[in-house]
Amino acid sequence: MLIRLSLRNARRSIRDYLIYLITMSGVAALMFAFDSVVFSKDIARMCEDASIMGAMIGLATIFIILIVSWLIHYMVRFMLEKRSREFGTYLLLGMDQKKIARLYLIENLIMGSVAFVIGVFAGFFLEQGLLVLFYQLFSKEYQIHVGISPVGLGVAFVCFFACYLKTLRKSRKLFRNMTISDFMRMEKENERIKAGRDRILQLLFPVGILLLVGAYVVICRLTFSVGILFLCLAMTVAGIYCFYSGLASLLFCYLERKGAGTYRKQYLFILRQLASKLRTMRFTMGTISLLLCVALLGGSIAMMFAQYQETAVRNVLPFDVLVYNEDADYRFEQERRIIEEDTPIAGELVYQIYHNEDKSMIHYLAVHNAAFGGEYCDQNGQLDLSQFEKNNWAYYDYDTYMLEGDYNELRNLLGLAPITLGQEGYAIQVKPRVAKYLDEEIKDRVVEVGAANLKPEGIYTDDFSQNGHNGADFVIIVPDKVRDELTAYYSLYAAKLVAEPSDALKNKLDQYTNGKTGRMTEDEYLAKLESMIASGASVEEIEAFEQEKQLLVFAGISLKATGSDQIISLAADTLVQKTERQATMFAVASIIFPIVYIGLVFLCIALTILAVQQLSDSGKYRFRFDVLRKLGLSERQIDGVVWRQLLIYYMLPALFAVLLSSGISILAGNKFVVYTGASGSGLYYYGLSLMIFFGVYLLYFLATYVGFVRNIRK
Amino acid sequence: MNEFIKVCDVEKYYGEGNNITKAVNRVSFSIDHGEFVGIMGASGSGKSTLLNMLSTIDHVTAGHIYYDGLDITALRSEQVAQFRKYNLGFVFQDFNLLDTLTIEENIRLAMTLHGKSKQEIDPVVHGMMSKLGIAEIADKFPYQVSGGQKQRCACARALVNQPKLVLADEPTGALDSRSSMMLLDTFTLMNREFHATILMVTHDAFSASYCGRILFLKDGQIFHELSRGEKTRREFLNQILDVLALTGGDSGYAD
Known part of the structure; x- marks a missing residue:
């Protein structure tokens, strides 16, 4: 019975939160594809440096697991709130908390499994695409071969469900302490607009802006160091959260003051919607802005290196x-x-x-x-x-x-x-x-x-x-x-x-x-070092040997000068164009792939939360728009209100992320051009990254808009 | 005659083939300017369907509805929205207030949607709130006030644009008896002071006794009509209860 109920609930949740399922499938597809490529024997055979790429992807995966866990945590709580009345009814019918928690756990795992299966299927094609790309980098013909890499699958499976485990354990705790009235109240809680200490809190808005501007000035003016970097990061994060908290309060005060905008046609309605959404979601909005910002920055950096790859080898060799x-x-x-x-x-x-x-x-x-x-x-x-x-x-x-x-x-x-x-x-x-x-x-x-x-x-x-x-x-x-x-x-x-x-x-x-x-080759160098240690050479002798040979071994050059290229510099005594091209491409790919991986996942997760927030509220909105209809708004005007509401809601974090990342990206891009001699400019790389960003954004926006309008018309 | 609304042979069918339900079956009547008319009937008698058609929320299957000679069944959807905006005010059983707006803003929104200026809006809204006794809860949100207050807010919203007709669908349905009485007094006030034409659908005889005229609906057809005339409210209530007793309807107040 429990399983059947879970299955039925999962089916309903999949329907209600389709965008969430699609995103989770996308995440699974990316995980599977990248893991399979990293652990692919072909790639390892083709390139000795495959382990570097593996390490980079591994590092990216850690970030991705953290953020995906956050998404799941958010969604689990969100769905719980939306369905609290239903859970209250289960309790009322005599089910105990443990059983309900298990029911919910199974439901979520079913959803996760469906997403994973779809993801692996899609990921298989993605993997083939990545492999074709790789083979092209190495100018080799790729034969598509049907077969799923068991290691890749295993790693993806472990990573994917690792995201679930922690969150779901937490939600069990949540159930344990809930009473029926808690559940019944929880649903109402969503609608409550708490009148807070807005007059004071609105000061956070300018504070947030000051912090952000401060962070930018610090990073531009001061010489770079890890301490400063962390200071800037902390200022940025604090600035973002202050900005949103302050903005919500500012809007509330504006409404309370009956600002002129509240007397303009439907704007009273739109402003109130926005204010209450921001009030309940200020931290989520902050996090979304951060994710979008990282995605944009990542895109910019990836574009830089991709462009560099185009010109570097030709320049140097x-x-x-x-x-x-x-x-x-x-x-x-x-x-x-x-x-x-x-x-x-x-x-x-x-x-x-x-x-x-x-x-x-x-x-x-x-x-x-x-x-x-x-x-x-x-x-x-x-x-x-x-x-x-x-x-x-x-x-x-x-x-x-x-x-x-x-x-x-x-x-x-x-x-x-x-x-x-x-x-x-x-x-x-x-x-x-x-x-x-x-x-x-x-x-x-x-x-x-x-x-x-x-x-x-x-x-x-x-x-x-x-x-x-x-x-x-x-x-x-x-x-x-x-x-x-x-x-x-x-x-x-x-x-x-x-x-x-x-x-x-x-x-x-x-x-x-x-x-x-x-x-010496690296192996010869290490062998010699070992034998010296084994034969009891003195520390001075070993140090002298290291100093003499290390540079030669690892840099592989006896050139007395290498020119002023930095970041990636191609310098060696012997240059064979074909080999260097492959090495550069691989080095660049090792940077681009994980960045694109992270950027895409972050972008999709941020957009999923935006979309889910709007779509799942559409039941409530259906009622609100019905009222507006009775107040004499035509369908076209209602579509206009929906359009404006969604646009503001989607654009706010996007514009914020664009403002935040543009300065840094253009600055970094221009520096990149100075150091590497790649063609283009910071603005050019940023523009490219922005185009992809808004492409994905538009897809999610339109999906939300269509879904939203359909829901309120039901 | 000072005729305002004319309903001619209106029909509303649901379903298709052999499975047709006649919710409203060839109904005709008219309402004069400034009248307070009630439509009574048991559940499923078609009274809400009739109200929905009168309020342009639903289409007629056949027949015509004229407002001052304008046939609203022939309007296009854009025109219908315009008509609704400038001619009708609504009061519903579940208040239909927007939960994200304060009481005052709920009333104000109805006026800003008409494109009126702040100078026009503020005095009207404040005047209306004090007349209906909700001025002190202006800055509260709907969840913070009582059902009666919410319903008075809904009345204020229905009236601020001075609509030609106020439509009320079971307005006392969610209220206790004291709040119901206050609301019905408000309706009477709206009718007398603001000369609002009111059409109220109810299954409750007590509420209906505040009306000037009552149409009784059964199985989608009008089967009786009562006018209050010079009778006291008590006498009129008894008369209503007698009609209901005949049809086996609501007789709780007869005892």
């Missing part, structure tokens, strides 16, 4: 293969053999980068390149030389030069037109991002090489591998005739291949270089 050697006379013979064995070479060049013991350009950039954020400047904005020489990681010790002939041959490899320099001319090849910081002072200067005074003849911003290979950020192109006046700095080898190389090429080249330079 237009060449199929590029190898660096610190020995200026190195001829790269073995490397060429290794490449030749792997894939035929279509064109190649062994060349050198030079210096002139001049430092004008690097000193200029140390001051003007915004990526350093004034790190090397003194109080007057001039170069702090000692600070720069001590901490310089981006640039070589001297300005780097390249011969015109070499430059044109490299351009030829890239399919670019050659340049022609005059007898007394020079050009600058620079990263597009850095070109923005060159002003007349440096663009118009005369470069002295030996006896020659070279005049500027142009700036080139083609993609040119300038993370330490063809200079760091820049290289100065000079006529071949001044070669003897320059000192060879280091040597490079660039190649264009006939076809895509094998996945193993990069490894083979690295192994060769490691063998030659005495560098």
Whole structure:
């Protein structure tokens, strides 16, 4: 009997709270899809770094479980309140609390299971979609294979029902202490509008705004630290809750004062609805705004990285293969053999980068390149030389030069037109991002090489591998005739291949270089460390070994400079375009996937609560709109009232989230462009994210509107 | 004649095929301006259906209803809403007050929906509240006041726009006898002072005795009509009870 009743109730709840079910199915689908991908053997085989992605998704899952638990907790309480009279009747009929609690538990678990089953079904398709995406990242053909990953399913199952467990145990406690009259009263409680200390509480509104503005100012003005970040977060959260509490009271006071707006047609009705909704939901609205804000920020960040992925590899690595050697006379013979064995070479060049013991350009950039954020400047904005020489990681010790002939041959490899320099001319090849910081002072200067005074003849911003290979950020192109006046700095080898190389090429080249330079792979390094500890080496010896090798092992580079790219920087002695592209894409995907996962779940949960709040109240609204109808409102006018009411209700947290996140997103986006050299701007990324956000928003809004109108017409 | 409402051969059927219920069957009558008319009948006699059609909430199956010569059965839905807005006021058994609005706001809303200004609204609302004795509960919410007060608020709301007709559906149904008497006195006041035309549906003989004229409905048809004339309320009540006794209706007050 209990089961049958639970089943029937669950069926009714599914009908009444369809949006909730759909969202829970969506959450289950996302959980299943992501978990399956993370634990997929194919992905693990394809990419060694799959564990990073696993960790990121795992981290995201923790947040998601917390928020989904909150949603379930909210919904369980909400449904309990809505159905309190029914539970009171069960008690009246002689059922004991324990039994009712069990009934409710079973009902919720049935709903959860239905959502999970639908979710897994939908998630299967989502998983295939994600896998196709992955395979595309790695330029491989994906064969759709039917089969559900048992590990993925298991993990999703555990995560999904973990969300339920805690909440439902809590609700049992709730039942235990309830009497029949409590249940009967609970329903009335919803309708009660408590007259509070609104005159004082409305002060929270400006306080909230002040806190939010304060948080923004602090994060913009002060130098970044974890303490400040937490301070800002705390201020933001407190600000949001104050804002909503204050807004509810402000509205109540306005109504009490009989403000002019309350005399305008239906607005009295709409304002009262809004005020009482805000009063009962101020904390929920605050949380919803926060969730939406996180979703928007996440979207923005995901867009940044997605855009970066587009440009990064092309910027850094237009060449199929590029190898660096610190020995200026190195001829790269073995490397060429290794490449030749792997894939035929279509064109190649062994060349050198030079210096002139001049430092004008690097000193200029140390001051003007915004990526350093004034790190090397003194109080007057001039170069702090000692600070720069001590901490310089981006640039070589001297300005780097390249011969015109070499430059044109490299351009030829890239399919670019050659340049022609005059007898007394020079050009600058620079990263597009850095070109923005060159002003007349440096663009118009005369470069002295030996006896020659070279005049500027142009700036080139083609993609040119300038993370330490063809200079760091820049290289100065000079006529071949001044070669003897320059000192060879280091040597490079660039190649264009006939076809895509094998996945193993990069490894083979690295192994060769490691063998030659005495560098170690990570495994070799750890083994050596272990053997040192086992053989009882002194702490000093171990530390010396670590200091000597660690950087080489983990960074894998002996480049002396890497340019000023930050956040994601592609720098290595040996660059194989295909491998680096895959690695970058995977690194970027490891960031984007969890962020999108979190963002989507947060967005859907916030919207579900908004929708459920409105739709489940429509019984009450049916009566209210009926009264309005009797007062002479036409159907069209009633639709208008519904439209306005829902719009205000939906837009309030959305606008709030937009206001809150836009400042931060645009700020962060612009910084991102400064540091990484990705194309676009903060506003552009934010706009993209906003479009997706409002797309999903619109879907939920329309579903609510249609459902609402249908309900009040019943 | 000062005829206001004319009901001509109105019918209302529910169901289809062999399963047709005639809720109202060829009813005709008329009401003059300033009249206080009651419609009486047992449950299921069709009195509420008739009221719903008169109040444009429901459509007629056949027949016509004229208000000052205007046939409301021929109006389009937008026009019907307009008609309702400017001509009718409602008082219902369950008050139909909006629970999110205060007593005063419930009354005020009826006027703001008409697009009136604050200057017009405030004196009318306050005057109406003090006349009906609810001025001191103006800022209370419906759940904070008694049933009688709620119903007087509903009356005030029905009257503020000076409608041509006030329709009351079992207005005393949810009230105790003292509150009922107060409300019926209010109705009489509305009728005399504000010259409101009132049409009240009730199954309660005591309430009906406040009316000037009563139509008795049975099985969807008018079977009797009583006018109070110069009779006292007590005499009129007895007369009503006699009619009810004949039909086996409400006879509780006869004993």
